[in-house]
Amino acid sequence: MKSQKELSKTDHSTEDKIKNAARLIFHKKGYAATRTRDIAEEAGINLALLNYYFRSKEKLFDIIMLESLQGFLHSIKEVFNNEETSLENKIETLVSNYIDLLIEQPDIPLFLLSELRNNPNELVSKINIKQVLMNSYFIKQFKHAMNDGIIATMNPLHFIMNILGMTVFPFIASPILKSLSDISPADFEDLMNQRKILIPNWIKGMLIV
């Protein structure tokens, strides 16, 4: 239950106030549409202070971007490299954790994907997503099960696309989905919580030999 604390992090220092405001607005509007004035106002401080602490809009953005990316990968990393849990259990945990995360911070995926779009970013290589995902214990288990004929043979990328697609996409597309049905935010959250059970079941269905 750290999420609430995570969101409105310790707002003690001015530096933290600015960072929290920046995260909020960058996530919501993206780099280009964000004005440093908005961040300053949201933080309740003066515009000059932003440059005093972070030098420039871009530097501040880079910090937020890095942290957001790391935070988002953190969930996967922990689950994927747990050597105690089964393949099935990993899927259930991952989906459930992500849905919880996305209910709290629904803006993160669209933010990350938009900002990563054109920047074959140094960040992506710095964070080394490849190492985290493709060399994980999870992938080992997956390939092992395929070799043993326990699950159907497929490129692990398909598998990752399906899990992430079914889990993350509804949040990215929520503006449209909400307009499809006359669905309230509470209803939407209910639907997403249902998916904690549904998605792992669907995924299992895909793996049957």
Added chain:
Amino acid sequence: MKSQKELSKTDHSTEDKIKNAARLIFHKKGYAATRTRDIAEEAGINLALLNYYFRSKEKLFDIIMLESLQGFLHSIKEVFNNEETSLENKIETLVSNYIDLLIEQPDIPLFLLSELRNNPNELVSKINIKQVLMNSYFIKQFKHAMNDGIIATMNPLHFIMNILGMTVFPFIASPILKSLSDISPADFEDLMNQRKILIPNWIKGMLIV
């Protein structure tokens, strides 16, 4: 096979040159990050002409946005309201059409979803997505099959999220996915083409009672 023609539309008139350039850059960078100067350069004309023809950046954007949204919905509309085809056939056709469309114009989904994010846009209601999707012949077939016990019972929204999630998400997340494996653009396209067959099969698996 209209797609090629669709993309580089008749570049005859200056107006079309500007629109095509605008579409290209807006799709790639979004509204805020796009400079009218970039559009003018891409179109090979002068900045003043852009305002001469379209009055303002925003007006030009609105046109591109509307057309893009309509184009994207067009695929669904046609497939979903065909009263001759089966439920299974509709799924196969929709997935296949979308993958073809996204291979040609991979920037569209992220563009639409980003720009729609904060605008409970008049557009969304003007286009009336709800009407197109939820009152379609497809949804009728779907509910019918559920009532008859032919397919598993679930909220149709889950179903739509799954199809779109599995189909569209890989394109949205392609920068990350490409960095995961050392996958070439051609390999990525191959993977996506595989999914024309795979996704409908997975979806059918979800529907088994």
Added chain:
DNA sequence: GTCTATAACGTGATAGAC
């Protein structure tokens, strides 16, 4: 550290010649 005032710059839009 924090503020006000202002400089420096980029961008959308227009005037006016051709």
Added chain:
DNA sequence: GTCTATCACGTTATAGAC
């Protein structure tokens, strides 16, 4: 219709007082 030159404005960033 198309161009060059320029305006008008908003935004980032800094100087300098407190």
